[in-house]
Amino acid sequence: MRPALATIDLDALVANYRWLQEHGKPGRTLAVVKADAYGHGAVQCASALAPFVDGFAVAFLEEALTLRKNGITAPILVLEGCLAADEYAACCAHRLWTVVHCEPQLAWLEAHARRGAPHPERIWVKVDSGMHRLGFAPEALSGVIARLERLAVEPRHLVWMTHLACADQPKHPHTAAQLERFAQALEALPERYAQVPRSIANSAALLAWPAAHGDWARPGIALYGANPLATEPLPAALTPVMTLRSEIIATRWIAAGEAVGYGAAFVAERATRVGVVAIGYGDGYPRTAPTGTPVAVAGHRTRLIGRVSMDLVTVDLTDLPESVGVGAAVELWGRQVLVDEVARAVGTIGYELLCHVRRVPMRYLPATCTAC
Ligand SMILES: *Cc1c(COP(=O)(O)O)cnc(C)c1O
Numbered sequence: 001m002r003p004a005l006a007t008i009d010l011d012a013l014v015a016n017y018r019w020l021q022e023h024g025k026p027g028r029t030l031a032v033v034k035a036d037a038y039g040h041g042a043v044q045c046a047s048a049l050a051p052f053v054d055g056f057a058v059a060f061l062e063e064a065l066t067l068r069k070n071g072i073t074a075p076i077l078v079l080e081g082c083l084a085a086d087e088y089a090a091c092c093a094h095r096l097w098t099v100v101h102c103e104p105q106l107a108w109l110e111a112h113a114r115r116g117a118p119h120p121e122r123i124w125v126k127v128d129s130g131m132h133r134l135g136f137a138p139e140a141l142s143g144v145i146a147r148l149e150r151l152a153v154e155p156r157h158l159v160w161m162t163h164l165a166c167a168d169q170p171k172h173p174h175t176a177a178q179l180e181r182f183a184q185a186l187e188a189l190p191e192r193y194a195q196v197p198r199s200i201a202n203s204a205a206l207l208a209w210p211a212a213h214g215d216w217a218r219p220g221i222a223l224y225g226a227n228p229l230a231t232e233p234l235p236a237a238l239t240p241v242m243t244l245r246s247e248i249i250a251t252r253w254i255a256a257g258e259a260v261g262y263g264a265a266f267v268a269e270r271a272t273r274v275g276v277v278a279i280g281y282g283d284g285y286p287r288t289a290p291t292g293t294p295v296a297v298a299g300h301r302t303r304l305i306g307r308v309s310m311d312l313v314t315v316d317l318t319d320l321p322e323s324v325g326v327g328a329a330v331e332l333w334g335r336q337v338l339v340d341e342v343a344r345a346v347g348t349i350g351y352e353l354l355c356h357v358r359r360v361p362m363r364y365l366p367a368t369c370t371a372c
Helices: 010-023 034-039 042-049 061-069 087-093 103-114 138-150 173-187 203-208 339-346 350-355
Strands: 005-009 028-032 055-058 076-078 097-100 123-126 158-161 242-254 272-277 294-297 300-303 313-316 329-333 362-365
Touching: 005 010, 010 028, 010 042, 010 203, 010 362, 028 042, 034 042, 034 350, 042 055, 042 061, 055 061, 061 076, 061 087, 087 103, 097 103, 103 138, 123 138, 138 173, 294 313, 294 339, 300 313, 329 339, 339 350
Parallel strands: 005 362, 028 055, 055 076, 076 097, 097 123, 123 158
Antiparallel strands: 005 242, 242 272, 242 329, 272 313, 294 300, 294 329
C-alpha cells in the first residue's frame, strides 16, 4: 500500500481548543470547523471537540447540516448566513445560529417571518468596521435593529460581530481603528442593546489582541496548531494536529552537473544522493514548493530538490546517514517541519496547504483526554 498518509491527532486538537478557550476567558469560544475543519475532517474534529465546546462555526448551511447529520448537537454558527430565503427554514429546523450581514438577508428573514415561522435562535449581526467584505455599515445599524424588532428579535437573541483584516500583523494600526469603529457603532445604539454580546477575534486576534477578545472568540487555524501570526511564534502550548507523511520509495546517487526531475530544474552542484518520496501535488503538496523547502527524513531535517510532480517529490539525502533509504519515514509537515515553514517557502499561508490535502488516507488518533 502506498505509504502517503495524513495523521490527525485529535488529542492535540482538543488540547489546543481547551488552551484557546482558557485564554479567551471570560469570553466563550466557537471552534471554527469550516472547509472540512481546514482539511482535517469536520465530522471527526467536531465529534472530538463536542464534549468541551461552547459552539462551532462553519461558512455555510450545508457544512452545518453535515455536522447535524452526524450527531453534533452543540450550537453551530453559519458565518456567511443564509444565501437564499428558504435557508432560514433549514436554519430554524436544525437550530443553527446565523449571521445577518446584508440587506437581502434581512429581507429574506422578513419573508420567512411572514410565513409565520419563528426566527433563528441567535442572530449574529455583522458590522463592517473596516474590512469591507461582509457586514452592515455602522450608520445602517439603527435601521437594522428597527427591522429586527418588528420580527420580535430581541436583544437577548443577538450577538454583534465584526471581522478584522490585519490581526495577523500585531501592532498594525488598522486593527486599533477597526476596534474603535466597532465600539463607536455599538455605543450609538439604544441602551437596551448595551448588554448584547460581542464577537471580534479570529485566531490572530485571540493570540495577539487582548482588546479584541470580546464575549465570543472564533479561532480556526490556531485550533489546528498552525500559526496565524506573521511575525510572532505560535505559543508553545499549541501543537500541530496534522502530520502529512510518506516514505522514501527509491534512492540514487547522481554526479555533479546531473539534473533531477521535470524541467531538469535542479542541477546537482556536488555528488548528490536523491530520495524519491511517494507524495506529490495530487495529494495537495504544493507544486510551487521550490528547491530548499524543508522536509524531515527519518527525523533529520533536509530539503526538497527539483520540481514537485503529481505523485512524487525528490529530496536531498546526501548528508543523511547511509542507512536512511527505501522505507524511511518522510514528514512533509507536522511537528518536525511546521506547515507554516512550508507555506513561507511557497509564498502562501498554512491555511491553504492544510485545506488542499486530498487523495491520501486520513488516520485519526483518538482523543484520549476526555477525563482530563
Ligand atoms: C474563518 C473565519 C474565522 C477563523 O479565522 P482563523 O484565522 O482561522 O482563526 C473567524 N471568523 C470568521 C468570520 C471567519 O470567516
